[in-house]
Amino acid sequence: MNLRGGLARVGRADALLLSATLWFVAKFLRYAFPPLFPTFRASFGVSNTVLGAAFTAMMLVYAVMQFPSGALADRIGATKVVAGGALLTAAAALAIGVVPAFPVIVVGMVLVGLGTGVHKTVSMGLLAAVYPDRTGRALGAMDTLGALGGAGASAAIVAVLASPYGWPTAFLAAGATGVLLAALFLRRIPRREPDPDPDAGASLGAYGALFADRRLAAFVCITLLFSFAYNGAVAFFPSYLTAAGGLSEATAGGLFSALFLASLVQTLTGEAADRVGTLPTLVAALSLAAVGIVALVALGEASPLALGAAVVAFGLGGHGHRPVRGAYLMAELPEEAAGGGLGAVRTLLMGAGALSPAVVGAVSDIAGFRVAFGLLAVAVTGAAAITLGLLVTR
Numbered sequence: 001m002n003l004r005g006g007l008a009r010v011g012r013a014d015a016l017l018l019s020a021t022l023w024f025v026a027k028f029l030r031y032a033f034p035p036l037f038p039t040f041r042a043s044f045g046v047s048n049t050v051l052g053a054a055f056t057a058m059m060l061v062y063a064v065m066q067f068p069s070g071a072l073a074d075r076i077g078a079t080k081v082v083a084g085g086a087l088l089t090a091a092a093a094l095a096i097g098v099v100p101a102f103p104v105i106v107v108g109m110v111l112v113g114l115g116t117g118v119h120k121t122v123s124m125g126l127l128a129a130v131y132p133d134r135t136g137r138a139l140g141a142m143d144t145l146g147a148l149g150g151a152g153a154s155a156a157i158v159a160v161l162a163s164p165y166g167w168p169t170a171f172l173a174a175g176a177t178g179v180l181l182a183a184l185f186l187r188r189i190p191r192r193e194p195d196p197d198p199d200a201g202a203s204l205g206a207y208g209a210l211f212a213d214r215r216l217a218a219f220v221c222i223t224l225l226f227s228f229a230y231n232g233a234v235a236f237f238p239s240y241l242t243a244a245g246g247l248s249e250a251t252a253g254g255l256f257s258a259l260f261l262a263s264l265v266q267t268l269t270g271e272a273a274d275r276v277g278t279l280p281t282l283v284a285a286l287s288l289a290a291v292g293i294v295a296l297v298a299l300g301e302a303s304p305l306a307l308g309a310a311v312v313a314f315g316l317g318g319h320g321h322r323p324v325r326g327a328y329l330m331a332e333l334p335e336e337a338a339g340g341g342l343g344a345v346r347t348l349l350m351g352a353g354a355l356s357p358a359v360v361g362a363v364s365d366i367a368g369f370r371v372a373f374g375l376l377a378v379a380v381t382g383a384a385a386i387t388l389g390l391l392v393t394r
Helices: 002-012 014-030 034-044 048-064 066-076 078-098 102-116 119-130 135-161 168-188 204-212 214-243 249-276 278-299 304-332 335-367 369-392
Strands: none
Touching (some): 014 102, 014 119, 014 135, 034 048, 034 102, 034 135, 034 214, 048 066, 048 102, 048 214, 048 335, 066 078, 066 119, 078 102, 078 119, 078 168, 102 119, 119 135, 135 304, 214 249, 214 278, 214 304, 214 369, 249 304, 278 304, 278 369, 335 369
């Protein structure tokens, strides 16, 4: 009886398990690139500006896909959209692993952005529909596993660089895993999601009208500021910690993993959003993130322990706000425009985040990493302040 009950619970969690595991692979691939930037600089003779521009290209494509993927899922269902994106991502990873030349890497990065860009928005809508009473918890679990993919990426790259197999091995393994997960998703999930409606969704004008609400517009501003700061920081964290923090590449890679391991807090913040409200939880999370990145900039060269504490604080706050942000948006957006509306918001926030690596790369080449990260600290502090304003004026 207990065994049957356990299997039944696993069966009910299949949408979450598969969505979250695919998100793990997506984040693994996206964040396998920053730890490789020093290797790419040495092997291909490219600058921080070029690497930042390549990362920006990947994230811009990722951003652009948020709205059309959400609107498409409103009409044809989540399964086809998510599985198609997963297969494209897997193909890009396999191509990089087989032909590890810089032009192929850049094209592969763009395709990874395209394939992973359809996942998050659509999966959030799917999980909200399948687990309506546990949306915050489900989104927290998915975001946690996805962030662990980022941590796993850094650890995997450090391991394969020290091995006789080389860094392309990580992309071959991730590509093969993506193909398997996409097949399982196609087999299991169609029976779990609501039947798609070809006439569902709102008009483009109706999607645009959502932003006439001042509080929603303010919340979008918060997401733009934080996304700009987070993506810029993550793209160059290992480089910052070695250049401005005076750490070795191995130590910087370990702290980069710690940034993602801090994502375990998302299960707690998702639960907190369900229990005490989204805005109070967001204020706490974004304030902690602001303290972390301000401390990181102020410390300069310091002990690995001090720098690590700043990185973890930024990671706890930054990751902690993600499921809460999603729960807030899913509650505020009208049901008939939920997929496309969420996609529109995510297109804007990911667009801002996509520009950040290019800005950070260029500023770091001109004025140094501490100045570049100081700009990001201002953005995070602004996001926390606006969130506090929403809380006290509600």
